[in-house]
Amino acid sequence: MALSTKSFEIFCGTGGVGKTTLATARAQNLADSGLRVLLITIDPAKRLKDLLGLREEAVGEVVPVEINGVKLHALLMSPEKTIQRMSKKYNTPDLEGNRIVQILSKPYGGMNEILSMVELQMQFDSGLYDVIVLDTPPGAHFLDFLESLNKISSFFDQNFIEIFSYLGQKTARAGKKFFGLNFINKVISGGVKKLLTYLQSVTGAQFIDDFIEAIHIIYQSREAFLKGISLKEKLKSKKECNWFLVTSIEQGKAEEAIEIRSHATHFIHQDHYLVLNKCLESKLSNWSPQNEDLTKIKNSLELKEINLKKQLKDLFPVVLEFPEVMSLSPNDHLLHLTKTWKSHAL
Ligand SMILES: Nc1ncnc2c1ncn2[C@@H]1O[C@H](COP(=O)(O)OP(=O)(O)OP(=O)(O)O)[C@@H](O)[C@H]1O
Numbered sequence: 001m002a003l004s005t006k007s008f009e010i011f012c013g014t015g016g017v018g019k020t021t022l023a024t025a026r027a028q029n030l031a032d033s034g035l036r037v038l039l040i041t042i043d044p045a046k047r048l049k050d051l052l053g054l055r056e057e058a059v060g061e062v063v064p065v066e067i068n069g070v071k072l073h074a075l076l077m078s079p080e081k082t083i084q085r086m087s088k089k090y091n092t093p094d095l096e097g098n099r100i101v102q103i104l105s106k107p108y109g110g111m112n113e114i115l116s117m118v119e120l121q122m123q124f125d126s127g128l129y130d131v132i133v134l135d136t137p138p139g140a141h142f143l144d145f146l147e148s149l150n151k152i153s154s155f156f157d158q159n160f161i162e163i164f165s166y167l168g169q170k171t172a173r174a175g176k177k178f179f180g181l182n183f184i185n186k187v188i189s190g191g192v193k194k195l196l197t198y199l200q201s202v203t204g205a206q207f208i209d210d211f212i213e214a215i216h217i218i219y220q221s222r223e224a225f226l227k228g229i230s231l232k233e234k235l236k237s238k239k240e241c242n243w244f245l246v247t248s249i250e251q252g253k254a255e256e257a258i259e260i261r262s263h264a265t266h267f268i269h270q271d272h273y274l275v276l277n278k279c280l281e282s283k284l285s286n287w288s289p290q291n292e293d294l295t296k297i298k299n300s301l302e303l304k305e306i307n308l309k310k311q312l313k314d315l316f317p318v319v320l321e322f323p324e325v326m327s328l329s330p331n332d333h334l335l336h337l338t339k340t341w342k343s344h345a346l
């Protein structure tokens with residue numbers, strides 16, 4: 001299977017295997033071939049920021065960057081900034097002002113994943129890029145989230161439409177602050193009413209008002225959320241998305257990759273790539289150790305790697321190998337890995 005370029009290229013995998021470095025190298029490689037590339041990271045660790053030498057002010061903004069002489073754009077996701085862009089694009093200024101939305105859109109606030117989908121959709125819609133390369137946070141969490149997008153869309157199902165059309169009439173007549181407990185008493189079922197009344201006694205009326213207002217505002221912004229959710233179909237499609245499941249030859253990492261894939265079998269389509277990073281085999285084969293102990297080490301490392309590759313080639317449709325770059329400099333890693341991407345694309 002030839003490695004062709006798709007509108008979306010997603011890098012996922014467990015911690016420290018090289019997702020960010022390989023995604024950056026891939027973005028550099030694609031930009032070097034003349035494509036308009038946006039590299040997005042939703043990794044809150046922000047390693048990309050260091051790798052690209054970006055300043056704090058750049059976080060959350062689409063910024064032009066130059067990597068080893070190649071020009072592209074990069075975005076270090078910041079949920080708050082995405083909310084601001086959404087408010088502007090979909091003309092829902094209340095989204096920015098609500099306290100609950102602000103809490104939910106803090107890093108780890110619970111809305112990060114859905115906001116990253118909305119951001120991805122907004123950037124795709126801009127028509128400014130041929131390819132969007134996405135670097136995801138470590139682990140299966142992001143994939144679990146994608147799997148559960150259907151649950152989010154049920155938030156906007158018919159029941160909500162009925163409730164909010166009722167709410168809309170009330171607020172149109174009496175101003176936004178009208179609802180709150182008054183609204184709860186009229187519309188919501190007994191169980192939920194009890195819960196909210198209890199919450200009010202613990203948190204105060206202001207919280208309940210903010211909470212209901214947050215739901216209302218999110219509902220008003222449903223177009224943006226639903227568009228983000230619909231992106232799922234593109235990411236599932238072989239034609240529109242390349243999935244790179246990254247792992248490295250370190251002990252146990254490959255099992256983690258297999259585990260991650262098993263979390264998202266409905267999501268990561270069949271033509272995905274396993275990216276095996278930090279391979280030593282080519283270096284080892286050029287090494288002629290001078291004593292018996294070193295020879296044993298060489299043979300053992302070689303055998304381990306050959307066996308692992310054999311096992312992975314049985315389990316994954318395509319395995320792309322990337323070498324361990326013998327340098328401590330992240331820039332050297334990028335330079336070498338970009339060349340490897342080029343050779344894989346041939
Ligand atoms: N092929 C390679 N050879 C040598 N070092 C590498 C290679 N690939 C990545 N590295 C280095 O390994 C470290 C981890 O890489 P990176 O941050 O890209 O991993 P990650 O999977 O994004 O990590 P995290 O899960 O924390 O986001 C970095 O220091 C990086 O420079």
Ligand SMILES: [Mg+2]
Pocket residue numbers: 019020021043045047135
């Ligand atoms: Mg990373």
